[in-house]
Amino acid sequence: MALSRLSSRSNGIARPFSAAFNRFISTDTTPITIETSLPFTAHLCDPPSRSVESSSQELLDFFRTMALMRRMEIAADSLYKAKLIRGFCHLYDGQEAVAIGMEAAITKKDAIITAYRDHCIFLGRGGSLHEVFSELMGRQAGCSKGKGGSMHFYKKDSSFYGGHGIVGAQVPLGCGIAFAQKYNKEEAVTFALYGDGAANQGQLFEALNISALWDLPAILVCENNHYGMGTAEWRAAKSPSYYKRGDYVPGLKVDGMDAFAVKQACKFAKDHALEKGPIILEMDTYRYHGHSMSDPGSTYRTRDEISGVRQERDPIERIKKLVLSHDLATEKELKDMEKEIRKEVDDAIAKAKDCPMPEPSELFTNVYVKGFGTESFGPDRKEVKAALP
Amino acid sequence: MAALLGRSCRKLGFLSSGHGARRTVSTETGKSLNLYAAINQALHIALDSDPRSYVFGEDVGFGGVFRCTTGLAERFGKNRVFNTPLCEQGIVGFGIGLAAMGNRAIVEIQFADYIYPAFDQIVNEAAKFRYRSGNQFNCGGLTIRAPYGAVGHGGHYHSQSPEAFFCHVPGIKVVIPRSPREAKGLLLSCIRDPNPVVFFEPKWLYRQAVEEVPEHDYTIPLSEAEVIREGNDITLVGWGAQLTIMEQACLEAEKEGISCELIDLKTLLPWDKETVEASVKKTGRLLISHEAPITGGFGAEISATILERCFLKLEAPVSRVCGLDTPFPLVFEPFYMPTKNKILDAIKTTVNY
Numbered sequence: 001m002a003l004s005r006l007s008s009r010s011n012g013i014a015r016p017f018s019a020a021f022n023r024f025i026s027t028d029t030t031p032i033t034i035e036t037s038l039p040f041t042a043h044l045c046d047p048p049s050r051s052v053e054s055s056s057q058e059l060l061d062f063f064r065t066m067a068l069m070r071r072m073e074i075a076a077d078s079l080y081k082a083k084l085i086r087g088f089c090h091l092y093d094g095q096e097a098v099a100i101g102m103e104a105a106i107t108k109k110d111a112i113i114t115a116y117r118d119h120c121i122f123l124g125r126g127g128s129l130h131e132v133f134s135e136l137m138g139r140q141a142g143c144s145k146g147k148g149g150s151m152h153f154y155k156k157d158s159s160f161y162g163g164h165g166i167v168g169a170q171v172p173l174g175c176g177i178a179f180a181q182k183y184n185k186e187e188a189v190t191f192a193l194y195g196d197g198a199a200n201q202g203q204l205f206e207a208l209n210i211s212a213l214w215d216l217p218a219i220l221v222c223e224n225n226h227y228g229m230g231t232a233e234w235r236a237a238k239s240p241s242y243y244k245r246g247d248y249v250p251g252l253k254v255d256g257m258d259a260f261a262v263k264q265a266c267k268f269a270k271d272h273a274l275e276k277g278p279i280i281l282e283m284d285t286y287r288y289h290g291h292s293m294s295d296p297g298s299t300y301r302t303r304d305e306i307s308g309v310r311q312e313r314d315p316i317e318r319i320k321k322l323v324l325s326h327d328l329a330t331e332k333e334l335k336d337m338e339k340e341i342r343k344e345v346d347d348a349i350a351k352a353k354d355c356p357m358p359e360p361s362e363l364f365t366n367v368y369v370k371g372f373g374t375e376s377f378g379p380d381r382k383e384v385k386a387a388l389p
Numbered sequence: 390m391a392a393l394l395g396r397s398c399r400k401l402g403f404l405s406s407g408h409g410a411r412r413t414v415s416t417e418t419g420k421s422l423n424l425y426a427a428i429n430q431a432l433h434i435a436l437d438s439d440p441r442s443y444v445f446g447e448d449v450g451f452g453g454v455f456r457c458t459t460g461l462a463e464r465f466g467k468n469r470v471f472n473t474p475l476c477e478q479g480i481v482g483f484g485i486g487l488a489a490m491g492n493r494a495i496v497e498i499q500f501a502d503y504i505y506p507a508f509d510q511i512v513n514e515a516a517k518f519r520y521r522s523g524n525q526f527n528c529g530g531l532t533i534r535a536p537y538g539a540v541g542h543g544g545h546y547h548s549q550s551p552e553a554f555f556c557h558v559p560g561i562k563v564v565i566p567r568s569p570r571e572a573k574g575l576l577l578s579c580i581r582d583p584n585p586v587v588f589f590e591p592k593w594l595y596r597q598a599v600e601e602v603p604e605h606d607y608t609i610p611l612s613e614a615e616v617i618r619e620g621n622d623i624t625l626v627g628w629g630a631q632l633t634i635m636e637q638a639c640l641e642a643e644k645e646g647i648s649c650e651l652i653d654l655k656t657l658l659p660w661d662k663e664t665v666e667a668s669v670k671k672t673g674r675l676l677i678s679h680e681a682p683i684t685g686g687f688g689a690e691i692s693a694t695i696l697e698r699c700f701l702k703l704e705a706p707v708s709r710v711c712g713l714d715t716p717f718p719l720v721f722e723p724f725y726m727p728t729k730n731k732i733l734d735a736i737k738t739t740v741n742y
Contacts, residue, residue, distance in 0.1 A: 146720060200474035202478055363715055
């Protein structure tokens with residue numbers, strides 16, 4: 001996770017590390033207890049406590065990483081408008097707390113699988129900005145070698161299984177991963193993320209039934225941002241209580257704009273899944289952008305609603321207030337951090353722009369396993385067996 | 390990404406004028422419309438003419454992501470034009486049920502790439518309903534509309550051409566229009582056809598193709614191919630958006646003295662074998678082009694059938710210029726697509742065989 005660097009502060013509170021270099025790395029793990037904004041609503045289980053154990057390091061980490069995610073998404077917005085990113089681009093700004101809180105509660109052995117709004121989850125799993133921007137712009141250095149694009153980010157060494165374009169298709173996959181984890185006695189769980197639109201897909205219920213039947217360590221996380229593309233949740237779902245949709249599977253409704261609530265819920269869910277089987281988490285969250293860059297996001301919701309959420313529930317603002325109220329940094333230091341982040345993002349974009357596109361021969365690679373080959377029929381009907389590496 | 394020049398001009402105005410075209414639709418003038426407007430008109434007429442017809446799918450209420458259903462909900466009410474949740478299998482199954490009760494269900498699948506959850510319903514239920522019930526029941530009133538095909542930046546899941554999967558299913562019909570005027574007439578025929586139909590709309594042409602479309606209610610017959618350009622040296626067969634590319638290749642070939650006959654298949658299942666056979670018997674050469682990957686694409690069926698019927702008249706092997714055998718790529722789209730130059734090369738090689 002990113003380490004925050006603060007300039008030395010002059011408010012006189014003794015810190016247990018030297019400020020000799022005029023900045024220090026915050027490794028302060030003195031526990032801080034944070035209360036979540038709302039109590040959890042539970043279905044068929046006892047909700048976890050509202051008091052979340054944290055530390056000043058974690059608080060600052062949260063702020064920095066969420067600010068980085070936010071900056072990255074805004075930069076992707078500009079790149080898309082400049083036509084450097086083509087295809088489709090689904091932005092996550094507003095929902096950062098879900099990615100951050102989840103990461104804080106789990107390890108890299110636990111698997112995450114999500115839909116197409118995956119840039120921030122990838123970053124949370126340890127991906128670098130360079131890989132993100134390269135993949136978005138279709139360059140070789142991208143995490144999927146430029147062949148996947150915005151919707152198909154993967155990171156095998158952090159158990160991040162992507163990045164899926166077809167709505168809902170990732171959930172049965174996630175349950176399959178959970179099955180493998182249980183089979184291999186890995187003591188790890190799988191978080192299968194999906195949206196409120198995907199919650200109406202039949203394959204979800206099939207996967208849920210199997211997971212419950214076989215007690216799989218699968219945690220289904222509904223990132224409920226209240227709009228399935230342009231359709232409000234009450235227009236698409238008879239029961240918008242997605243955490244209850246599992247019926248015989250326990251569920252928890254969480255304030256998805258509060259990173260600590262998310263962390264607590266994911267921790268609770270992991271413990272539950274390892275012991276008792278599947279559980280559903282509903283993250284009540286919100287996206288500021290439209291469904292994708294082709295959607296202005298204002299034809300089906302009012303600007304007042306969007307700015308209202310931004311003012312009252314913004315996840316980064318919440319963390320900022322906590323940081324300031326616990327005296328972990330001053331306003332100026334946070335602003336400096338944000339400036340640093342902006343520069344980091346700009347640098348990553350510049351580096352990605354310099355990166356080459358994949359070789360044309362890559363069109364044929366990885367269709368099948370290496371060596372099985374694929375045939376390209378030339379216009380003169382001579383079969384050209386493409387020489388695959 | 391850069392090499393989209395081949396597709397930069399898609400105005401189809403010239404297809405309806407001259408070049409020895411033989412047209413089956415009267416060339417009376419109408420309003421100048423693009424593809425989505427023509428389809429919209431067809432839907433308005435369909436709902437107007439039959440009070441038991443319904444349009445539903447994801448986001449159709451406000452007009453749909455491609456504006457094909459604009460104004461329908463306002464005019465005919467939310468009971469006849471309504472949104473469904475995000476569940477393709479459910480949508481098509483629901484449509485089959487509605488159609489089985491004698492209604493016309495006009496179902497929209499938002500992108501052809503998403504039609505696969507509904508594949509079981511289409512293949513196992515819709516196609517076989519009449520057959521297995523001994524004609525007691527049928528879902529002929531079902532029409533499934535889906536935008537298909539490349540659009541320049543669609544990537545893996547907004548560019549696919551799945552027509553070949555459906556052409557393999559006896560019991561349904563597969564129809565693909567090439568232009569606004571054709572789309573309106575063909576869609577009305579599909580809706581009124583007493584068999585379940587899958588209607589693929591070339592999404593590239595939604596805005597790009599502009600044509601004079603008659604304003605009244607007219608239909609274009611299904612299973613009738615049309616020779617849209619006459620020639621003597623080689624027959625080209627295609628459908629949908631690919632025809633514009635083929636037309637460009639034909640024009641270039643003409644400059645080199647090769648006279649090309651271009652046929653729009655329109656209905657892929659059941660397809661008009663007689664028209665293509667007659668043409669190939671005249672020219673002796675056949676070239677088929679489609680965006681879908683070449684292996685197992687519908688071009689293979691056309692090739693095999695023509696071989697059976699015209700073997701002794703063929704001067705050269707049947708040529709297929711199609712998409713490559715890879716998933717539809719993201720940045721590699723210009724390499725993957727069957728471009729004008731690939732078709733031109735194939736025309737020349739076939740003629741000089």
